[in-house]
Amino acid sequence: MSAFLVERPPTSRFRAFRRHPVVRFLVTRVLAGLGTLVIVSFVIYAATRALPGDAVEIILGRNATPELVAELRSRLGLDQSLLEGWWNWFTAALAGDLGVSTAALAQGNTVYVADQIAGPLTNSLILAVTTLVILIPLCLALGTWMGLRAGRLGDRVASQTMLVLGSLPEFVLGTFLIAIFFAWLHVLPPLAMVGPAGPLADPSALILPILTLLGVLVAFVARQIRAGVIESLRQEYVTMARLSGIREGRVVRAYALRNSLAPGVQAIAQSMQYLVGGIIVVEALFAYPGIGQTLVNAISLRDIALVQAIALILAATYIIINILADLLVMLLVPTLRTAGR
Structure with a gap:
């Protein structure tokens, strides 16, 4: 019998792999993400070039002699056309060269942007x-608990509480937490004082920023998971599982919770996207030495190279989160994997 078996050619296996819905989806999303990054990078570069006033003269201040202005403009590529300057900057950034700090150049120093943002980015x-x-298991547990008790007193109280928390801006919630834990209870510092060893050396510096972010995010994610659990519990396969005598705990874990993960994953992905921008407000509020605080300082100093690099990193992070979230949803939902076959 084995004599009649014909081994599938490697090219056929590669062709089948290439035609797989997940592979096609991933390739399409990656290419679309790269195209989006190219467009966003041009917008970032053009926006910094279009800032009012001559950024070089503003940075140099009283030292803005014609010779220094011409030299700094040349080093920053501002003497090039818009398209040429953008292309040189973008291709260098893709190769890992984020340039040199503009503010440092004005002081006669050479500080590479990659070195300048390494510490804040890590923080x-x-x-x-x-x-x-903390957010993911908390929202899974809370959203499932609310979904199983939909309409009851506990669900109504939790829903209203999260609705209030979710409606508060970050700076309002953060200020309220400072008033409670610092001014009233005297247990936490009002600012995130991070030493040279980093935030993990003194975790108390992370508590208030994390509580602020959680207060804003838990409301949205938990309610999405709650809605997914309620919808899953109404499906016929859950009813059949219960009628078959399967224990309620297993029904919730194996059927309701798993099938409600798709909207939960999308909500978590949107929360991660929020962190890309919302973390800037929280870092500024608590003086946390992160990338958001660095961006605020760079804008105030008109450090063009630093602003461009941070904006490009945030945009790339946003795009990557989108791709990974869509891929995870596709892996969780079988109908999406088989679509197009």
Whole structure:
């Protein structure tokens, strides 16, 4: 029998792999993401070039002699056309060269932007990842609990509480938490004083920023999971599982919760996208030395190269989160994987 078996040619296996819906989806989304990044990078570069006033003269101040202005404009590529300057900057950024700090050049120093943002970017990643590590299990547990008790007193109280929290801006909620934990209880510092060892050396600096971010995000994510659980519990397969004698806990875990994860994943992805921008407000409020605080300082100093680099990193992060979230939803929902076959 084995003599009649013909091994599938490698090219056929590669063709089948290439035609797989998940592979096609991923390739399409990655290409679309790259195209979006190209467009966004041009908008970032053009916007910084279109700032009112001569940025070089503003940075140099009283030292703005014609020779220094011409030299700095040349080093920043401002003497090039818009398209030429953008292309040189973007291709260099893709190769890992984010340029040199404009403000440092005005002082006669050479400070590479990559070195300048390494520390703040690490601090922001620690804050964002810690928030997500707490957010995901908390919202899964809370959203499932609310969905199983939909319409009851506990669900109504939790829904109204989260609605209030979700409607508060970050700076309002953060200020309220400072008033409680610093001015009233005297247990936490009002500012995130991070030493050279980083925020993990003194976790108390992370508590208020994390609580502020969680207060804004939990309301949205938990309510999405709650809605998904309620919708799943109404499906016929859940009713059949219950009639078959399967225990309620297993029905919730294996049927209701798993099938409600798709909207939950999308909500978590939107929360991660919020962290890309919302973390800037929280870092500024608590003086947390992250990428958001660095961006605020760079804008005030008119540090063009630093602003461009941070904006490009935030845009790329936003695009990557979108792609990963869509891919995870497709893997969780079988009908999306089989579509187009």
